[in-house]
Amino acid sequence: MSLKFGIELESMGLTGNEIQAAVNAAGEEFGGLFGYRGGTDCVDRQQWRAESDSSLSQRFCTWDTRGSHEIISPIMQGVAGRKAILRVVKKLNQAGATVDRTCGTHIHVGVGHSARWARMSEDKKQEIGSRMIEIYSHFMPVFDALSPNNRTCAGNSYVGLPRWGGRYSAVNLQAFINYGRVEFRQPGFTLNQKVIEMWLGLVDSICKSAVNENHRSYHLDVAEFPVTLPAMLEFLNVGTKVTKLATDRLEFCIERYTQGRENRIAVRGQGVVNCICCGRDFIGMPGQNICGNEGCE
Numbered sequence: 001m002s003l004k005f006g007i008e009l010e011s012m013g014l015t016g017n018e019i020q021a022a023v024n025a026a027g028e029e030f031g032g033l034f035g036y037r038g039g040t041d042c043v044d045r046q047q048w049r050a051e052s053d054s055s056l057s058q059r060f061c062t063w064d065t066r067g068s069h070e071i072i073s074p075i076m077q078g079v080a081g082r083k084a085i086l087r088v089v090k091k092l093n094q095a096g097a098t099v100d101r102t103c104g105t106h107i108h109v110g111v112g113h114s115a116r117w118a119r120m121s122e123d124k125k126q127e128i129g130s131r132m133i134e135i136y137s138h139f140m141p142v143f144d145a146l147s148p149n150n151r152t153c154a155g156n157s158y159v160g161l162p163r164w165g166g167r168y169s170a171v172n173l174q175a176f177i178n179y180g181r182v183e184f185r186q187p188g189f190t191l192n193q194k195v196i197e198m199w200l201g202l203v204d205s206i207c208k209s210a211v212n213e214n215h216r217s218y219h220l221d222v223a224e225f226p227v228t229l230p231a232m233l234e235f236l237n238v239g240t241k242v243t244k245l246a247t248d249r250l251e252f253c254i255e256r257y258t259q260g261r262e263n264r265i266a267v268r269g270q271g272v273v274n275c276i277c278c279g280r281d282f283i284g285m286p287g288q289n290i291c292g293n294e295g296c297e
Helices: 016-025 039-044 078-095 114-119 122-138 140-145 193-211 229-236 240-256 261-268
Strands: 004-014 030-034 048-051 067-072 105-110 181-184 271-274 281-284
């Protein structure tokens, strides 16, 4: 089962002409610059575009003046869609796009074809949406641990606990009942291809765990799984690539962010070990007492 999806990349530092050149260099089409339209319609369009966003720290760019931009993809699907997004991100980086703490990344997923969704009962739609909320809420400390501190549930009013109603939550279901679309708002300020690829894989598996009866996780009780990264990856059945990306991301966040470090260590499922060689704290496996850095091998 291959779900359709789209992405919003909030960033800054480019002109409209530079955005267009980057998107075209990635082999994609660019549709132009627009005022704010709202991200929920991103999956209805066939070209990349850039919109204004008043939440960003810089003024909206023009075709010739650098500024902020919310770069929005067209409908994407499957591996080809993920690769297209990552190509665009690479070209935006090469063009000089930047991010700051006011930026975020939003991923929209369509969980059903329009005709099928129109025939589905209200109760079934509620069941699917509630399942996604249940999964995300259970593993919320893990998603927080993979995020910068200003994109945690407690650290950002735009990323609240997943719930029905209200746009500003980690899982936005405002367009879900009518259109079968869900927006994941937690991914933070980034143009890092690996981080974006990780989030694309995670949210795809969350949706499939709720809607696809053939998915391994569909019939599992999420409450039986510990709130750790390894348990979440096992539950979602994300595969080796996303598992490595998420594991590497968590270790980066543990090193990068002092605030919330204890939570990040806890969801790793391992403890802090003091290296007997250099005295440095590191995340160790059971029985490991040497960090493995240069000089401590």
